[in-house]
Amino acid sequence: MSDEQKKLLESQLWAIANILRGKISANQFQDYILGFIFYKYLSEKLEKKANEFLKSDGILFNDIDENSTDGKAILEALKEATVDALGYFLKPSELFTNLAKKGNAKVINEDDEEQIQSTFILEDLANVLNAIEKSTMGSESQDDFDNLFYDIDLNSTKIGRTTKDRNDVIVKILTALDEIDFDLDNTDGDVLGDAYEYLIGQFAAGAGQKAGEFYTPQQVSSILAKIVTTRKSKLKSVYDPTCGSGSLLLRVAREVDEVGHFYGQEQNRTTYNLARMNMILHDVNYHKFDIKNEDTLEKPQHLDFKFDAIVANPPFSAKWSANPLFSNDDRFSQYGRLAPGTKADFAFIQHMVHQLDDNGIMACIAPHGVLFRGAAEGHIRKYLIEDRNYIDAIIGLPSNLFYGTSIPTCILVLKKCKETPENILFIDASNDFEKVKNQNVLREQDIDKIIKTYQNREIIEKYSNVATLEEVKANDYNLNIPRYVNTFEDAIEINIDAIAVKLQGIDNKMKEVDNTIASFCKELNIKTPF
Structure with missing residues (x-):
């Protein structure tokens, strides 16, 4: 990823962060923005790894039927493999992009026109974040994921007075994030991390x-x-x-x-x-x-x-x-x-x-x-x-x-x-x-x-x-x-005699100017100003 693309990613993420600007302070809304970016990263990372495991079977992770017997068996095997490799697991329905699309649902109004309507997803989101942590229980990664999303309070009145207001704000953030391609297949691992640190720095400044x-x-x-x-x-x-x-x-x-x-x-x-x-x-x-x-x-x-x-x-x-x-x-x-x-x-x-x-x-x-x-x-x-x-x-x-x-x-x-x-x-x-x-x-x-x-x-x-x-x-x-380190600057030497001569010259020049002004005043028959 070029420097231009990196800066674009940083500006896109900061623009999303500004959705909450004015609602709550910087050190509070960082918990939401950084947490949701992390959730999106975990989703994309897991889907990528799961597709690698499924490649020989010709199956895509997002196409697995979670309710079928075969689907449940596949997901159970995938959970064991991905928890070992990545430390956590998500079901296809729990992926960031699927939840974002659910929150930003398309509906048909009475005039048969397509409209975007915010669907209630706060409960689903809370369950997903909890599921990420639960998927690690009993594994080596449990301590590393324990209470990781603790500071994302989806019921806080600071982000919205009513449940609908809060849901609308969260859906807006998830939708905006979903439109950004983290491009994990082609991106140096540090690029997204650097963009994340850029946001941390911006929050620190505020x-x-x-x-x-x-x-x-x-x-x-x-x-x-x-x-x-x-x-x-x-x-x-x-x-x-x-x-x-x-x-x-x-x-x-x-x-x-x-x-x-x-x-x-x-x-x-x-x-x-x-x-x-x-x-x-x-x-x-x-x-x-x-x-x-x-x-x-x-x-x-x-x-x-x-x-x-x-x-x-x-x-x-x-x-x-x-x-x-x-x-x-x-x-x-x-x-x-x-x-x-x-x-x-x-x-x-x-x-x-x-x-x-x-x-x-x-x-x-x-x-x-x-x-x-x-x-x-x-x-x-x-x-x-x-x-x-x-x-x-x-x-x-x-x-x-x-x-x-x-x-x-x-x-x-x-x-x-x-x-x-x-x-x-x-x-x-x-x-x-x-x-x-x-x-x-x-x-x-x-x-x-x-x-x-x-x-x-x-x-x-x-x-x-x-x-x-x-x-x-x-x-x-x-x-x-x-x-131990002498940083004292020697005072600049001043030639007093030279300064005196210079001042005397300035004084003589001023007298010449006064005389000229006096002669002009005399010609104009007006009083001199001195």
């Missing part, structure tokens, strides 16, 4: 403060992904402890030939559902991802694993329990101090360090406060540098990159086995960006410069520097970037 809960701008995701895949073509595993919509995990996959398994954890249920949908829409088989819905700090779900690559954009300075019992938790016990309850930034960092494999790379976003705050955070930072020597690089980013906050942020890169154990790389990329409307955006050249500087550990005047551990120690383990 969701204000809530956007940070589920979306990391693609430019920032790209930097993290490129860092953790440095000099690697394959990854056994990648992990995001605050995975949001899953975009960071998927971005990592773009930078290597293969990712063996994706792991993630997300506290917000709605966002957790979004992440699972995003994985499947990017053609990641249910066998290859394990995303959990739980609080990462309080109830971690993957402690038995170590990961090749870890990426994260944890909530900035979030609160956590800081329960004294965590002092005995393997993630925190060796540090001697817990991160403060009002700022969980280092708790997330400690958690990720614990999950990092010996030859792995970790890159996470954090507020600048983690670089210099004292007390418990200063103690943890010192331990990471002096005792463990895990901090590989600090990268300062521009302010106003993220939806919902304008604060400047940084990227912390940590390794348990550093190639250059005697120093830490500092990059100040805070001034390299383009302003687009109300957001600052990293350009391709800005990203390339950061990655090139990191991978080559280059020293660039007023941009990057390599500081020895002795220098860091002399600064009392304060990692504030201006201590």
Whole structure:
């Protein structure tokens, strides 16, 4: 699919999303639009796979009679095969296109004219979405599809005051979606997934403060992904402890030939559902991802694993329990101090360090406060540098990159086995960006410069520097970037004598102009203005 076709698909999907614009907020109507797109994708994916299984029998899936004895037997066999291959099953009558056509039925009026009339399908739709989840029960994919459509509330008065109003809106959305050909036979698996992520980004732009809960701008995701895949073509595993919509995990996959398994954890249920949908829409088989819905700090779900690559954009300075019992938790016990309850930034960092494999790379976003705050955070930072020597690089980013906050942020890169154990790389990329409307955006050249500087550990005047551990120690383990990268601009020298001569010349010129005006006034026999 060409870039033009991709942009067309994005614009078509966004136009459909606008059907609900004005009725409910962006972070609410995303649940409906993204959920229905996902339902359509599941339908088309299943029909395609079922037709492959039926090819030798000369039968098309959509032509099977669900009520006949033969039809029931065929569907039962197909269910077992498709649940194993795709993780779920739908009957022909439950396919998206058949339900959309049922809702948009043609009727003949009294004048024998054909008209389109909206048929009631809300109950059918609810049953289909429930059937998708039920089809996975007892299978390996059950956890990946459990309550996946929970946030699609077909009885919400927000989308329509009456049942008929709600039905009309839903039918309109399904009908519009049905007219778009996802073309799964000829489309690169990432194209529809990218269009889906485009919508997530658009919803994030309209969701204000809530956007940070589920979306990391693609430019920032790209930097993290490129860092953790440095000099690697394959990854056994990648992990995001605050995975949001899953975009960071998927971005990592773009930078290597293969990712063996994706792991993630997300506290917000709605966002957790979004992440699972995003994985499947990017053609990641249910066998290859394990995303959990739980609080990462309080109830971690993957402690038995170590990961090749870890990426994260944890909530900035979030609160956590800081329960004294965590002092005995393997993630925190060796540090001697817990991160403060009002700022969980280092708790997330400690958690990720614990999950990092010996030859792995970790890159996470954090507020600048983690670089210099004292007390418990200063103690943890010192331990990471002096005792463990895990901090590989600090990268300062521009302010106003993220939806919902304008604060400047940084990227912390940590390794348990550093190639250059005697120093830490500092990059100040805070001034390299383009302003687009109300957001600052990293350009391709800005990203390339950061990655090139990191991978080559280059020293660039007023941009990057390599500081020895002795220098860091002399600064009392304060990692504030201006201590190591001098971005101070020398004041421009001003020649006072030259300025005086110039001012004197201007003064003389003004006197000449005054004299000319005075002579004109005298000729005209009028009073001069001065």
